[in-house]
Amino acid sequence: MRVFARFLPRRAPSVLPGFGPALGFALAYLSIIVLMPLAALVLRPAELGFSGFVAVVTQPRVLAALRLSFGASLIAAAINAVFGMIVAWVLVRYSFPGKRLVDALVDLPFALPTAVAGVALTALYAPNGWIGRLLQPLGIEVAFTPLGVVVALVFIGLPFVVRTVQPVLQDLDREVEEAAASLGASRWQTIVRVILPAILPALLTGFALALARGVGEYGSVIFIAGNMPLVSEIAPLLIVIKLEQYDYAGAAAVGVAMLSISFVMLLILNLLQRWHRGH
Amino acid sequence: MATETKAPAASPAPATAAAIGEPAWARNLLIALGLGFIGLFLVLPLVAVFIEALSNGIGAYLAALHTPDTLAAIRLTLLVAAIAVPCNLVFGVIAAWAIAKFEFTGRSVLITFIDLPFSVSPVISGLVYVLLFGAHGWFGPWLVANNVQIIFAVPGIVLATIFVTFPFVARELIPLMQEQGTEEEEAALSLGANGWQTFWRVTLPNIKWGLLYGVLLSNARAMGEFGAVSVVSGHIRGLTNTMPLHVEILYNEYNFVGAFAVASLLALLALVTLVLKSLLEWRFGHELAVTRH
Numbered sequence: 176m177r178v179f180a181r182f183l184p185r186r187a188p189s190v191l192p193g194f195g196p197a198l199g200f201a202l203a204y205l206s207i208i209v210l211m212p213l214a215a216l217v218l219r220p221a222e223l224g225f226s227g228f229v230a231v232v233t234q235p236r237v238l239a240a241l242r243l244s245f246g247a248s249l250i251a252a253a254i255n256a257v258f259g260m261i262v263a264w265v266l267v268r269y270s271f272p273g274k275r276l277v278d279a280l281v282d283l284p285f286a287l288p289t290a291v292a293g294v295a296l297t298a299l300y301a302p303n304g305w306i307g308r309l310l311q312p313l314g315i316e317v318a319f320t321p322l323g324v325v326v327a328l329v330f331i332g333l334p335f336v337v338r339t340v341q342p343v344l345q346d347l348d349r350e351v352e353e354a355a356a357s358l359g360a361s362r363w364q365t366i367v368r369v370i371l372p373a374i375l376p377a378l379l380t381g382f383a384l385a386l387a388r389g390v391g392e393y394g395s396v397i398f399i400a401g402n403m404p405l406v407s408e409i410a411p412l413l414i415v416i417k418l419e420q421y422d423y424a425g426a427a428a429v430g431v432a433m434l435s436i437s438f439v440m441l442l443i444l445n446l447l448q449r450w451h452r453g454h
Numbered sequence: 455m456a457t458e459t460k461a462p463a464a465s466p467a468p469a470t471a472a473a474i475g476e477p478a479w480a481r482n483l484l485i486a487l488g489l490g491f492i493g494l495f496l497v498l499p500l501v502a503v504f505i506e507a508l509s510n511g512i513g514a515y516l517a518a519l520h521t522p523d524t525l526a527a528i529r530l531t532l533l534v535a536a537i538a539v540p541c542n543l544v545f546g547v548i549a550a551w552a553i554a555k556f557e558f559t560g561r562s563v564l565i566t567f568i569d570l571p572f573s574v575s576p577v578i579s580g581l582v583y584v585l586l587f588g589a590h591g592w593f594g595p596w597l598v599a600n601n602v603q604i605i606f607a608v609p610g611i612v613l614a615t616i617f618v619t620f621p622f623v624a625r626e627l628i629p630l631m632q633e634q635g636t637e638e639e640e641a642a643l644s645l646g647a648n649g650w651q652t653f654w655r656v657t658l659p660n661i662k663w664g665l666l667y668g669v670l671l672s673n674a675r676a677m678g679e680f681g682a683v684s685v686v687s688g689h690i691r692g693l694t695n696t697m698p699l700h701v702e703i704l705y706n707e708y709n710f711v712g713a714f715a716v717a718s719l720l721a722l723l724a725l726v727t728l729v730l731k732s733l734l735e736w737r738f739g740h741e742l743a744v745t746r747h
Contacts, residue, residue, distance in 0.1 A: 213570070291717040
């Protein structure tokens with residue numbers, strides 16, 4: 176035993192003061208602000224019973240809203256995965272005038288209030304807007320259709336992909352690319368077989384983050400969506416509508432359904448990161 | 455979120471430079487695609503806000519801002535941020551002290567809990583407080599009996615704002631303080647400083663830029679939050695209407711100049727936040743947390 180004890184990390188009790196009060200305060204604040212309210216959310220649908228909960232989340236209007244929130248987020252996250260990777264690549268590998276400005280601008284969706292993004296996108300894509308006017312002759316309607324939801328979610332999700340891929344691209348060892356090239360690989364082969372596998376886990380993480388954010392997004396979407404029941408009504412809006420009818424348990428049930436989706440996605444995200452670390 | 459700018463690696467020999475670079479046409483195409491995407495999805499909406507706000511001239515713009523309801527919304531937004539941000543600042547520092555400076559079981563669970571509000575829809579962030587304090591909530595009957603109003607009043611707006619900005623300061627400080635370790639504090643203590651002196655003179659100066667960074671981001675979110683606040687506010691003009699909610703009300707009344715005038719103030723706030731954030735990353739990047747995910 177004594178032999179083994181020598182190899183165990185010695186964890187001397189810290190000499191710094193204040194651990195007890197600090198942890199106590201942090202736990203109390205966390206419980207009051209975050210944990211107790213979330214407990215209310217999870218426990219509230221219990222009054223419906225299991226069959227009641229299932230009845231609420233399988234209402235056609237709820238299912239349509241969940242499908243739209245989930246589907247539009249999936250499409251938007253896929254668009255962001257492609258263009259976010261291009262933006263990250265361009266920012267890391269090339270130099271061009273105004274690069275620093277563009278780099279800072281990528282965070283705009285984090286900083287711009289969602290309602291502002293919502294009214295601005297609606298103004299652009301409405302039939303008489305700058306972009307809507309160009310699309311109308313082509314028969315493409317964006318504002319007040321599910322397509323508008325996708326546009327808003329692309330805006331919201333872009334920084335998640337760029338900011339997860341960018342640091343990985345930056346840390347990529349260029350000697351590996353040189354080695355691939357000197358062994359006769361074409362540039363395209365190097366990109367597909369060397370660079371892409373290296374950034375794939377980060378890309379998937381960014382994709383999942385953008386997706387999770389998109390499912391819950393509200394402010395930027397409700398202006399451009401048109402909010403037609405069964406067509407362009409997102410799940411968070413349905414919560415608001417149920418609350419306005421004082422259907423607390425129903426609103427909480429939709430919320431729990433959304434949180435479960437988010438939880439599953441975070442779980443996948445975690446597994447992906449673990450898988451990445453294992454490689 | 456932030457990325458450290460690394461010094462470029464030693465430039466490869468010319469022969470290999472061609473082999474590990476892209477041809478000029480590919481490079482230009484990628485730059486055009488990336489910049490085009492950012493222009494279309496980020497720059498254009500931002501420009502549209504200001505152009506719509508000024509579409510009837512600067513006089514109409516100023517007049518739209520100078521209405522009692524708009525001024526009340528601005529005041530309320532400032533008030534809510536002035537309460538919510540310091541609350542989370544204090545929590546962030548204390549939580550980071552406990553988590554980063556001490557070893558204990560359950561630490562990673564605690565960090566996960568702190569991050570929780572970021573993975574919750576804004577609407578749910580408001581909903582949870584309605585479930586607690588609303589007329590049909592857990593504490594609703596008691597609150598009504600004692601004549602305390604939280605939902606559809608300012609306290610509810612503050613609570614929802616604290617919830618959505620909860621993780622910003624803590625998640626910035628925890629990795630930063632972990633990187634810094636405890637040696638400097640231990641030295642100060644062994645030289646006779648007491649706990650408070652050690653915190654104010656050693657720890658705080660070490661984390662001040664990280665702290666400012668976290669405050670900057672949480673302030674931007676606090677002033678711009680829409681979904682969570684919308685659920686608990688009740689939208690009473692002049693009383694429980696914050697700036698983002700006022701944008702919605704004006705927009706739905708087809709008062710586009712008014713809506714975009716208020717929106718332009720919020721867009722300016724976002725731009726100032728981005729400039730300060732970039733300055734902090736550029737000037738004090740080495741004193742910010744390297745990993746923030």
